[in-house]
Amino acid sequence: MAEAGLQGRIWGIDPSLPSMQRRRIDFFSRCTVPKPVFFALVLIFLIVAVSLLAPLVTPYGRDTIDLDHILTGPSPQHILGTDELGRDLLTRLIFGGRFTLLVAFVSVAIATVIGLTLGTLAGYIGGFADHLVSGAVDLFLSIPVFLVLLLAASFSGGRLWTIPLIIGATSWMETARLVRAEFLSLKGEEFVEAARSMGVNAVSLIFKHMLPHALSPVIVAATVGFAQAMLIESALSFLGYGVQPPLPTWGNMLQNAQIFLRKTPLAAFAPGFMICITCLCIHYVSEGLRYALGHRGHETV
Numbered sequence: 001m002a003e004a005g006l007q008g009r010i011w012g013i014d015p016s017l018p019s020m021q022r023r024r025i026d027f028f029s030r031c032t033v034p035k036p037v038f039f040a041l042v043l044i045f046l047i048v049a050v051s052l053l054a055p056l057v058t059p060y061g062r063d064t065i066d067l068d069h070i071l072t073g074p075s076p077q078h079i080l081g082t083d084e085l086g087r088d089l090l091t092r093l094i095f096g097g098r099f100t101l102l103v104a105f106v107s108v109a110i111a112t113v114i115g116l117t118l119g120t121l122a123g124y125i126g127g128f129a130d131h132l133v134s135g136a137v138d139l140f141l142s143i144p145v146f147l148v149l150l151l152a153a154s155f156s157g158g159r160l161w162t163i164p165l166i167i168g169a170t171s172w173m174e175t176a177r178l179v180r181a182e183f184l185s186l187k188g189e190e191f192v193e194a195a196r197s198m199g200v201n202a203v204s205l206i207f208k209h210m211l212p213h214a215l216s217p218v219i220v221a222a223t224v225g226f227a228q229a230m231l232i233e234s235a236l237s238f239l240g241y242g243v244q245p246p247l248p249t250w251g252n253m254l255q256n257a258q259i260f261l262r263k264t265p266l267a268a269f270a271p272g273f274m275i276c277i278t279c280l281c282i283h284y285v286s287e288g289l290r291y292a293l294g295h296r297g298h299e300t301v
Contacts, residue, residue, distance in 0.1 A: 037288035040281035047278055051097035058091040063246050071263050080266050083256065093270050096248035100230060100275075103164045103243065107229040110168025112222050115175025116211075122176070123183025124206060133180065137173045145170050149232065153241035160243055163236065167229050175221050182214035216293040223286040227279040234275050250275050 033041070050057055060066075066078075066086040073081045080089035122133035148170055156162035186192055187210075195209050236242035237251025245252060250271035257267035 036284050040284035043281045054094045054098050058094050060088040060091045062095045092248045096250045096253050100249045103233045104226050104229040106164035107167035108222050108225045111171040114172035119176040119179025123180040140173050178217040186210045220290045227282040
């Protein structure tokens with residue numbers, strides 16, 4: 001009841017209304033986007049668009065050095081100031097968003113593909129495959145993931161394409177568990193039994209009949225995982241094990257700015273604010289998706 005009331009307030013539904021009236025309003029509210037989710041979607045769209053168009057919208061080149069303006073504050077020439085090499089912070093921030101979002105997107109794609117594959121095998125085949133996948137999930141969940149990330153990232157050298165591989169390879173467990181649970185529940189449904197009785201082969205049964213019904217929790221998990229991947233990448237970069245300069249990410253910009261925090265506080269505040277606002281917007285979108293897709297039982301963090 002508490003969860004229903006909270007979601008009702010998010011979507012503008014008064015929980016004190018009679019149940020039948022709430023259901024009618026709820027049906028139509030699912031066809032519309034509530035204001036918090038709408039504003040979050042707009043902000044995410046703007047952040048992604050500006051990041052993708054970075055070479056067109058930035059006033060300077062990504063690594064352009066201005067030796068006459070080193071560690072300067074905001075000015076008409078440099079809106080957010082410059083760093084210790086005289087590089088424009090606004091330009092670095094926009095390009096940093098480009099690489100941060102890219103790492104998060106590839107990480108989530110890798111984790112989703114692995115989770116979908118293993119969860120489908122465990123849920124559909126069952127038996128030994130189920131025990132094997134469940135054991136692998138329990139094993140990965142019992143290991144301190146961030147320690148594994150640090151070790152793997154330290155050996156990878158912080159190359160751009162190795163970081164999302166590492167994050168994706170250690171973030172698939174939640175998706176696998178969700179898909180496995182959905183397939184286990186779908187195996188006994190009448191439409192699945194009917195498809196089997198009509199001679200539908202296993203591949204068609206999985207991809208045409210069962211998998212579409214299991215995608216709702218996966219979409220929500222992927223949305224939440226995107227924010228988590230951003231935070232993991234930022235944490236690794238802040239500790240010096242993530243994407244390495246001169247490629248900017250919001251995480252390594254924070255790491256670099258801590259040395260000059262008193263002289264140029266905007267150098268740390270700007271990337272930190274972008275990480276915070278982007279993750280907050282993604283959280284609102286994930287809550288909206290969870291409610292709109294009718295998915296219950298998946299706790300967001």
